[in-house]
Amino acid sequence: xxxxxxxxxxxxxxxxxxxxxxxxxxxxxxxxxxxxxxxxxxxxxxxxxxxxxxxxxxxxxxxxxxxxxxxxxxxxxxxxxxxxxxxxxxxxxxxxxxxxxxxxxxxxxxxxxxxxxxxxxxxxxxxxxxxxxxxxxxxxxxxxxxxxxxx
Numbered sequence: 001x002x003x004x005x006x007x008x009x010x011x012x013x014x015x016x017x018x019x020x021x022x023x024x025x026x027x028x029x030x031x032x033x034x035x036x037x038x039x040x041x042x043x044x045x046x047x048x049x050x051x052x053x054x055x056x057x058x059x060x061x062x063x064x065x066x067x068x069x070x071x072x073x074x075x076x077x078x079x080x081x082x083x084x085x086x087x088x089x090x091x092x093x094x095x096x097x098x099x100x101x102x103x104x105x106x107x108x109x110x111x112x113x114x115x116x117x118x119x120x121x122x123x124x125x126x127x128x129x130x131x132x133x134x135x136x137x138x139x140x141x142x143x144x145x146x147x148x149x150x151x
Contacts, residue, residue: 072126
């Protein structure tokens with residue numbers, strides 16, 4: 001698992017996908033950054049809002065990725081893969097209300113659960129050999145960015 005090299009494009013694009021989570025923290029901790037963002041893009045792209053909304057979007061996106069992996073299987077494994085693949089999107093839809101702290105905690109649980117699903121799809125050979133290495137890096141980054149919002 002950890003000997004497989006992550007393709008550069010996957011790593012760069014994956015890390016770029018962490019930027020909205022990190023930007024949310026920047027605008028929480030920096031009033032000038034928050035003011036600049038509000039003036040350029042609107043308040044939805046500041047503070048916890050950008051990370052929480054984007055987190056729900058990413059969980060839904062990852063459902064699609066898992067669905068794609070399920071297409072590589074057949075029979076019962078495929079059916080199970082399809083059923084499991086919709087869980088991250090449903091989790092985001094049903095569990096991200098209740099204010100920023102509760103939403104951040106729910107998203108953190110969703111990303112931790114997604115990592116378990118990533119591992120399962122990887123274990124069955126449906127994900128690329130390097131998948132878990134990438135997912136561990138990205139999940140750690142996302143959880144670290146959501147933690148201050150949850151506290």
